[in-house]
Amino acid sequence: MDKRFSLSDGESFLEIAVHFECGGARLQGVVAVPARSRETGVVVVVGGPQYRAGSHRQFVLLARRLADAGWPVLRFDTRGMGDSSGDLVDFESSGPDIAAAIAALRKAQPNLERVVLWGLCDAASAALMEAGALPSVAGLVLLNPWSRHAGTLERAQLKTYYARRVFEPEFWRKLWSGGVHWQSAVGEFAGKAFRAVKARVSASFGAGPTAPLGFRQRMAGALTEFDGPMLFILSGRDLVSAEFLEFSASHAALSGLWSRERVKRLDMPAADHTFSSRELRAAVEEATLGWLNAEFSGGRL
Known part of the structure; x- marks a missing residue:
């Protein structure tokens, strides 16, 4: 059943349930359709x-905020998740789902000329890896992309958790009172430091750590090759975000990523992984909307 909304004094928008096929499965989604749609749509x-x-209903609220400003948005369940049928697919195999979702949005909004992919965590990684193979994708909004690997994880932990802990009075109180076993703490820290250095040295000699790097190589290739505008929104209180920064800093091909003209980065120091407060979610919505207006209003490509 279609529902009509209006979040502001402007024109209202509709939410329309849609279903579409992907690999023999039926995927379910919702399209937020503005009264007067722009020529760029967003697939969450x-x-x-x-x-x-x-x-925290983040995607619902985001879609409604963007649609209220004239940007059509599709959010959907991938195969095997939510109300969609089929076998569960992981983020590395979700390319067909994303392609089918784009086709569904274009069918619902025939005037669309281009699409922006918006994703959080492993969905951001999936969107990034698939963007180059989808001609209608003109831009990416990537929040805390997933880049998990033993080496960068250890370095991120050293720079975030351990660096922060030594400045916390509670840590020292526990240490002096015996609440923290200092030999174990030092041993754990030294072990992580050794593994982090070993992983970086191995990578520099091309040996590669033992964990598979396939999806990270695809991400690095996509970050190098995709020439559309990208917005990164990174949380300050999130290990996934910290690890992605380690990944981008340690990969030779990505050394100039943050200085590229069409790459924008918004750091949100107080944010957790899912932007769980009302204020944080609103900040993400406004950042996304501002970026869309800057990149895709007035016919800019």
Whole structure:
């Protein structure tokens, strides 16, 4: 059943339930259709295990905010998640789902000329990896992309958790009172430091750590080759975000990523991984909207 909304004094928008096929499965989604749509639409790629509403209804609220400003948005369940049928697919295999979702949005909004992919965590990684193979994708909004690997994880932990802990009075109180076993703490820290250095040295000699790097190589290639505008929104209180920064800093091909003209980065120091407060979600919505207006209003490509 279609529902009409109006979040501002402007024109209202509709939410329309849609379904579409992908690999023999039926995928379910919701399109937020503005009264007067722009020629750029947004597909919210959903990571797992999660469905199209998002944590704290983040994707619902985002889609409504963008649609209220004239940007059509599709949020959908990938195969095997939420209300979609089929076998569960992971983010590395969700390319067909994303392509089918883009086709569904274009069918619902025939005037669309281009699409922006928006994703959080492994959905951001999936959107990035697939963007180059999808001609209608003109831009990316990537929040805390997933780049998990033993080496960068250890370095991120050293720079975030351990660096922060030594400045916390509670840590020292526990240490002096015996609440923290200092030999174990030092041993754990030294072990992580050794593994982080070993992983970086191995990578520099081309040996590669033991964990598979396939999806990270695809991400690096996509970051190098995709020439459309990209917005990164990175949380300050999130290990996934910290690890992505380590990944981008340690990969030779990405050394100039943050200085590229069409790459924008918004750091949100107080944000957790899912932007769980009302204020943080609103900030993400406004950042996304501002970036869309800057990049795709007035016919800019």
